[in-house]
Amino acid sequence: MKISKTSRRTFLISSVAAASALAVSRTPFAAEPAKLTESDPMAQNLGYKADASTVDKAKFPRYAAGQDCGNCSFYQGKATDAYAGCPMFGGKQVASKGWCNAYNKKA
Numbered sequence: 001m002k003i004s005k006t007s008r009r010t011f012l013i014s015s016v017a018a019a020s021a022l023a024v025s026r027t028p029f030a031a032e033p034a035k036l037t038e039s040d041p042m043a044q045n046l047g048y049k050a051d052a053s054t055v056d057k058a059k060f061p062r063y064a065a066g067q068d069c070g071n072c073s074f075y076q077g078k079a080t081d082a083y084a085g086c087p088m089f090g091g092k093q094v095a096s097k098g099w100c101n102a103y104n105k106k107a
């Protein structure tokens with residue numbers, strides 16, 4: 001049987017497409033960014049606490065009751081998400097109930 005140029009090309013294209021699909025399906029899901037810990041040097045610099053009520057108010061007088069990551073403009077999740085990324089910490093996950101000195105009230 002003689003294979004035409006067109007069907008050979010079609011076969012090659014579909015083989016490449018199938019191989020690509022396989023490669024994509026084998027790609028492992030990217031690991032979720034790590035949670036920021038209070039002991040992280042950057043977290044300490046900015047006074048990050050996973051529970052805003054434990055912020056050292058003497059050291060970080062900018063803190064006011066009611067402020068937390070969930071209502072900060074930098075919080076990358078919904079206010080109802082327990083954790084979400086924060087660009088201040090390279091996208092690491094911060095607690096919605098947390099706070100740091102870079103807090104900026106969401107408009």
Ligand code: SF4
Nearest residue numbers: 069072074075086100
């Ligand atoms: S910048 Fe905002 S969202 Fe990020 S840790 Fe500080 S208070 Fe939380």
